[in-house]
Amino acid sequence: MVLNAVEKPQAPTRAPWTDNEDEPRRRRRRPARTAGRYALVWGLTLLFVFPFLAMLSTAFKLPADIFSSPPALWPKEWTLDNFVAVFEEIPFWQYLWNTVVIAALSVLGMLIASPLVAYSLSKIGWRGQRPLLVIVMATMMLPPQVTMIPLFLMWNGLQATNTIIPLVAPAFFGTPFLIFMLRQFLMSVPDELLQAARIDGASELRIYWSIVLPQARPALITAVIFQFVWAWTDFLNPLIYLNDASKYTLSIGLYSFFGEHNVEWGPLMAASVLFTIPALALFVVFQRYFVGGISAGALK
C-alpha cells in the first residue's frame, strides 16, 4: 500500500484551513443549530488552546498568584518578573544561540543535500531509481533506537560528542522524509521543460540549479520549515550528545528551573513562552506551507 502511493504523485491537496468557499451552501435559518455548531467548534478549539493560555498566564503571574488554589486564568497583578528571572537565572542567550546555530546548520545541510537526491529520484531516468526510493522509504520506518547506540559509539570514537557535529551532520546527507516529500513534488514538474533545456545543451547541474530549484520553491519552503522545527524542538539528540552546560540547547536548558524539591514555575513558563515564539511565528507566517508537509505525511 505504501509503495502504491509512490507510483502516483499526489495531486496537491487543497489547504484545509485556507478555503471556506463551500461553507455557506448548507446554511439555513435555524438559530439553535447554528449555535450548536459554534458550541462544538469552540469547545474543540478551546481544549487545544487552553494549555497555551495557562502557560501565558502563569508566565505573567507573581509567585503568590501562581500558587493559589483555585487557579485563575487572569493574573491578579501582571508582572514581568518571571521574564527578568529567565535572563538572570539561566544563560538564556547562550542556549538560544546554541539552538539557533544547530537549527540553521541543519536547514543549510538539508537544503544542500535533500533536493539533489530528490532530483535524482524523480527527474533523472536511471536504473537504480526505484530500488533507491524503496531504501529511502525503508529508512523512514527503521526505529531510531536501532541506530542510536552505534551512532553514539561512532561519534564518541571520533571524539565528536559534546559538540554540535552529531546533531547537524546527518542533515548534510539528506533527510529521508523530506527527500520523499520533495521527490513527490518534483514528479509534478513537467519533463518538457527539462528536455528543452537538455536539447539546448544545458548540463544537468545547470538544469537543476536554474530550472528545478526555482520551480520547487514552495516545496523547499515546506522542507525548510519542517527541518527547522525538528531541529528547534529536538530533545533526545541534545540530551544524548551535549554534556557541557555551555553547549546546551533550549530544549535541555529548560530543566534548569527544576530544583531538588521545587520547580520555579513562573520563570519556567516565561522561558517556555520565549522558546515557543519562533516556531509559532514561523507557523503564522508560513501556514499554508505546513499543509503541503502534513499531506505528504498522509500518503493515502
Next chain:
Amino acid sequence: MSLMTAKRGARRQTLLGLAFASPFIIGAAVFIVWPVIASAGYSFTDFNLFQAPSWVGLDNYAHMLQDSTFWKALANTLFLTVTGVPLTIAISILGAHFLNLPVRGQPLYRALVYLPTIVPIVVGGYLWRWLLNTQYGFVNYFLGLLHLPQPEWLEQPAWGKPAILLMCLWTIGGTMIIYLAAIKDVPSELYEAAELDGAGWWGRFRFITWPTISPVTLFQVIVTVIAYLQIFTQPYLLTQTRLNEASGGPGQSMISYAMYLYQNAFVFLKMGYASAMAWVLFLITLVITLLLLWSSKKWVHYGSERS
C-alpha cells in the same frame, strides 16, 4: 541511435543519477546501514563503553526474559499503544467533522487545533506537569467544577498512563487535519444517494465516510502504532527527576520501552543489552505493522481501483 550510443547514454544516466543521489547513498551507509549491522553485533556482546565488547551469545536476549523491568516497560508501552491508537483515530475523525462544520472563521479554528504540534515537546511536557499539578493545576480544577474525582496524576500508579495519553492526545492536530482533507474528498453524490435511502447520520458515517476514508485510516493507524511503540519523550519529561534521569513514575507505572532502553544504554552503560532491546523493539514493530497490513484486506476499501 545505435546500440552503442544507447548503452553509453544509459550509463551516463546511471552515473548522473548516482552522482545526484550520492549524499544520501553515503549518508545511508554511514548513518543507517553500518549502525544497523553494528547494533546487531553489539546485541550479542557485553559492552560498557570502557572495555572492548566481549561476546556473550544470546545472553542479552535470555536476560530479557527474567528482567522484570523489561516486562513492566513492555506492558506499559503496549497498554499505551492499545489505548492511545484507537483514541487518536476516534478523536481525530470526530474533531475533523467538527472542523468541517459550516461556521465563520473555519481557517482560524483549524490552525489553532494544529498549533500544539509545533510547540517544542519539552515545553509541552513541563506545561502538562504544571496543568496536572494536584493542588494548583487547571485539570483538577475543572474536574472539581464537574464534581469528578481529582486524582494525584503523576503520583498514583493508576493515573500516570492517562496523564501520558492526555499529553499525547493534545498533539493530534496533524492527524485531524489529514482526516479533514479526507472527509472533504468524499464525493457528495454518495451522501445524497444514502439520504434518499433514508440513512441517518450514523448510517452515512458507517457505510460511506468510514469505508471511503479507510485507506487514510490504515496509514494513520500504522504511523500512530509505530509512534506509540517508540514513545520516549512524553513519559520521560513527565517523570524527569534530573536532566539525564527519569524515574518512570510511581512504581514504574510510566516507564516506556524506549525509556528503559535509553536508561540501559546511557545511564547503566549496558550497550549490548540496550542493542538487543532495540532489535526486539524493531521485530515487534515489524510484526505488528505486517499484521495491520494483512488485516487491511478485510476493512480497507480502495474505491473504484479494486471493487
